[in-house]
Amino acid sequence: MAADTILLVMDMINDLVHPDGMGAKTYVVKCRERNVYQNTTSIIRRAREAGLPIGYVRVGFSPDYRECPPNSPVFSKARDNGFFKLGQWGTEVYGDFAPQDGDIDIIKHRVSPFYGTKLTPLLSAMGVKRLLLTGVSTNGVVQAAAREGHDRDFECVVLEDCCAGATDDEHDYALAGVRRFATISSAAGVTI
Template sequence: MASDSILLVMDMLNDLVHPDGMGGKSYVPLMQDRGVYDATELAISKARAAGVMVGYVRVGFSPNYAECPPGSPVFSKARDNGVFKLGEWGTEVLDRFAPQPGDPDIIKHRVSPFYATKLEPLLRAQGIRRLVLSGVSTNGVVSAAVREGHDRDYECVLLEDCCAGATADEHDHALSGLRRFAQVTSAADVTF
């Protein structure tokens, strides 16, 4: 692949975006209403057709939740609810967006896709300078990726129609703050 871009598909996990996952009551209806599933498929297809790497970022913890911060307002209930457990259905990428052999799999234990992960070494080794970002939640991993990517000198492109918050307000509020740090566009309009 001779591209300086990567499409990151972040936390599009069964636990969050499958109707039978824990996020089925919050993310799924909003994603269906806004066409996020179809837009994400389009973005992945366009990236692959252009020879752009597609990387997958997944939140997950060991079966004993050793990396799970007990005092975190975001993750403290993961153990109690049996979610985000690596090696189980919930942390697999939704089938519609399934990785292909060789696609990078970046496991994270916090909100940020950069914190204590292999993302930065991968980007540097591959000569990536442009991050095209999608996923859930807009105010979580997407926001963290935009802000940290910006501060690490990457060009950040946010695919608005490939993201969702748990509520429309969360999504809209996050977007309003991210426009300073990233180009905001759509799956149909992005150029790879």
């Protein structure tokens, strides 16, 4: 199955999941409670051992925020507070999940990893049919990837113990809504 599968590690960037990042009081707390750090490290290791490609999806904007939607409740807060600036520490992948040579880097300017990115043509060229989805937030990028991935004819698998919302309710609600579009699994339980 590995030949047609990719692991996507989404928005696991310092601004959101590093203890010194802006997400320290929300995502970091939930990632620790849910063992997301250990589970994500484990699935990345398993994916590498199986020869799966790994794609890192990162939200980020130019320093002047030219790509930032002016009326977005989510991204206008980032702009107003100086978060998600490309080329800075905050948009680098959290060190525990560090990309390696040959890993894929996808920069996005919206919630969806597909909107306005190179992800779709890349997956097509690689012959990918199955997406293993991880990251923060469950109710943001993970949910968007599962829904849009489904509509682009990918088999989507959400690794729920490699995801977190800012609250338990956000995480649980997102998973409940995504079950119609994706299989829900765990890092240890997914077949690679």
